[in-house]
Amino acid sequence: MNSQYIETQAIRTQLERSDFLEHSNPLYLTSSFIFEDAEDMRASFAEEKKRNIYSRFTNPNTSEFVSKVCKLEGAEDGHAFATGMSAVFSTFAALLDSGDHIVSSRSVFGSTHSLFTKFLPKWNIETSYFKVNEVDKIESLIKPNTKVLYAESPTNPAVDILDLEILGKIAKKHNLIFIIDNCFATPYLQQPIKFGADLVIHSATKLIDGQGRVLGGVTVGRADLIREIYLFSRNTGPALSPFNAWMLSKSLETLVVRVDRHCENALKVAEFLETNINVSWVKYPFLKSHPQHEIAKKQMKLGGNVVAFEVKGGIEAGRKFLNSIQMCSLSANLGDTRSIVTHPASTTHSKLSLEDRLETSITDGLIRISVGLENVNDIIEDLQQALNVE
Numbered sequence: 001m002n003s004q005y006i007e008t009q010a011i012r013t014q015l016e017r018s019d020f021l022e023h024s025n026p027l028y029l030t031s032s033f034i035f036e037d038a039e040d041m042r043a044s045f046a047e048e049k050k051r052n053i054y055s056r057f058t059n060p061n062t063s064e065f066v067s068k069v070c071k072l073e074g075a076e077d078g079h080a081f082a083t084g085m086s087a088v089f090s091t092f093a094a095l096l097d098s099g100d101h102i103v104s105s106r107s108v109f110g111s112t113h114s115l116f117t118k119f120l121p122k123w124n125i126e127t128s129y130f131k132v133n134e135v136d137k138i139e140s141l142i143k144p145n146t147k148v149l150y151a152e153s154p155t156n157p158a159v160d161i162l163d164l165e166i167l168g169k170i171a172k173k174h175n176l177i178f179i180i181d182n183c184f185a186t187p188y189l190q191q192p193i194k195f196g197a198d199l200v201i202h203s204a205t206k207l208i209d210g211q212g213r214v215l216g217g218v219t220v221g222r223a224d225l226i227r228e229i230y231l232f233s234r235n236t237g238p239a240l241s242p243f244n245a246w247m248l249s250k251s252l253e254t255l256v257v258r259v260d261r262h263c264e265n266a267l268k269v270a271e272f273l274e275t276n277i278n279v280s281w282v283k284y285p286f287l288k289s290h291p292q293h294e295i296a297k298k299q300m301k302l303g304g305n306v307v308a309f310e311v312k313g314g315i316e317a318g319r320k321f322l323n324s325i326q327m328c329s330l331s332a333n334l335g336d337t338r339s340i341v342t343h344p345a346s347t348t349h350s351k352l353s354l355e356d357r358l359e360t361s362i363t364d365g366l367i368r369i370s371v372g373l374e375n376v377n378d379i380i381e382d383l384q385q386a387l388n389v390e
């Protein structure tokens with residue numbers, strides 16, 4: 001079924017049915033697959049036929065999940081991983097050699113930043129950073145050994161937007177592998193390959209699962225690069241479990257309706273926050289006041305489910321706000337059906353110096369809300385009472 005519509009693709013992309021003609025796709029909980037005879041086994045290992053051998057390599061459930069994500073992102077091929085971070089790590093480990101250099105946005109997921117600063121340097125791979133408002137400086141960071149241009153948009157936790165079209169052009173001009181972590185947008189809201197991305201990475205743990213149940217990751221994009229990433233994964237073992245793949249594939253079937261409501265709720269929450277006197281500013285890509293609103297409109301279908309705002313009164317006010325929240329969860333996850341609030345300066349980013357925090361727009365009173373699917377009136381009521389506590 002070759003539909004142009006993402007809803008249909010997410011629901012009707014299916015591997016072959018078994019002899020049982022099941023309607024819902026079955027779960028293949030098996031670590032390995034059997035061969036007819038010695039010749040079948042030889043040909044399978046020689047990759048003369050495409051078939052499952054061992055679930056560290058491929059499994060019908062992971063293949064189905066990957067083929068759906070490829071359809072939604074418009075990608076040639078892909079590979080699934082146990083977590084978003086194993087997708088990020090495996091992508092770099094498979095493609096980079098000792099002595100290579102990365103140019104990356106400074107506003108990247110915390111563990112990705114640790115990978116760049118603490119682990120990749122062990123293999124003599126260095127990273128230079130640009131700030132989200134310094135896209136014009138990217139070209140000056142590119143060196144003869146630069147191999148990758150890397151970014152996230154929207155960024156975590158400050159929901160800044162980077163112009164993917166501009167980044168894509170720079171990557172093309174300098175022959176760099178352009179990689180986007182598309183976790184906050186999902187393939188429904190934004191398809192980076194259209195803007196020149198060679199690879200797109202997702203933490204499927206977030207909006208793709210969308211229900212806070214399983215971990216997963218996936219990298220999709222150019223087939224030649226995916227081949228290298230697949231071989232790295234096949235030999236080093238960060239495979240997605242068949243069970244999680246089965247869950248994630250089912251979750252994709254409801255991605256569009258969930259994300260539509262997430263975005264509708266998030267916009268209402270953002271508009272409410274703009275009117276509250278205890279809030280000094282609100283950032284949401286589809287608010288007119290967002291500094292990169294025009295870029296967001298150009299490259300995203302809707303604004304996503306994360307809203308950032310600054311509560312007046314700094315670190316203490318941020319802590320007090322968290323302590324006053326009644327319904328929303330205090331949790332490190334995002335993209336769940338349940339609304340989640342975090343205060344990065346006193347929690348996830350508390351180990352950073354004030355200077356480093358400000359580099360990534362993490363101000364003292366910054367609150368990040370992952371707006372869930374509860375009735376938006378309840379979400380707003382909870383935020384309102386927590387903001388008004390003296």
Ligand SMILES: *Cc1c(COP(=O)(O)O)cnc(C)c1O
Nearest residue numbers: 083084085109181183203205216
């Ligand atoms: C959560 C997250 C990751 C890491 O994913 P895990 O599944 O937790 O390993 C990577 N990038 C972004 C933007 C994320 O939000």
